[in-house]
Amino acid sequence: MRAITNAETIKPVQLRILIVEDNDINRTILAKRLTLDGHIVVNTTNGQEGLDMVESDRDFDCVLMDIQMPLLNGYEATERIRGLEQKEKEPHLRLSHKLNGRIPIFAVSASLFEVQREEMYNLGIDGWILKPIDFKRLRVILKGVTDLTQRKKDVYQPGCSWEAGGWLNMSDHDVTADR
Numbered sequence: 016m017r018a019i020t021n022a023e024t025i026k027p028v029q030l031r032i033l034i035v036e037d038n039d040i041n042r043t044i045l046a047k048r049l050t051l052d053g054h055i056v057v058n059t060t061n062g063q064e065g066l067d068m069v070e071s072d073r074d075f076d077c078v079l080m081d082i083q084m085p086l087l088n089g090y091e092a093t094e095r096i097r098g099l100e101q102k103e104k105e106p107h108l109r110l111s112h113k114l115n116g117r118i119p120i121f122a123v124s125a126s127l128f129e130v131q132r133e134e135m136y137n138l139g140i141d142g143w144i145l146k147p148i149d150f151k152r153l154r155v156i157l158k159g160v161t162d163l164t165q166r167k168k169d170v171y172q173p174g175c176s177w178e179a180g181g182w183l184n185m186s187d188h189d190v191t192a193d194r
């Protein structure tokens with residue numbers, strides 16, 4: 016691993032991350048990279064498993080959601096997770112949820128298109144990451160889970176590099192945190 020040589024180097028804040036990915040190789044590599052960055056990772060292998068996990072354990076800072084999966088695909092699982100959240104009596108346990116207004120969910124896929132972004136957002140997705148994953152870039156995007164200044168830099172805007180991934184929107188909560 017490279018040495019930390021200056022203050023500009025992004026030192027990841029430890030997050031608890033749920034991976035929902037049916038491909039063994041993709042999941043293993045992603046989990047390994049995130050673990051090396053100091054994150055705590057929980058793995059699930061399809062949308063139904065991911066949903067069940069969130070149902071029993073809401074304590075994740077974000078979800079990395081593959082889209083093409085058996086049983087429930089990533090979009091269906093996301094919609095169901097949002098449904099769970101709406102029934103919640105005491106929401107927003109973690110800073111990451113408070114800042115985003117809900118648990119941040121990233122769509123992770125090789126086929127996500129810029130024209131879909133509104134549809135994705137309306138389904139409950141907060142950000143997008145294209146495969147093959149650029150792990151350096153993923154680290155930057157994940158910093159935005161707890162750092163709204165960083166998030167602002169990675170929010171979608173027309174003309175941005177879609178391939179780089181990012182957040183689809185600032186959360187409704189950014190006003191208070193806009194310091």
Ligand SMILES: [Mg+2]
Pocket residue numbers: 036037038081082083084
């Ligand atoms: Mg898949």
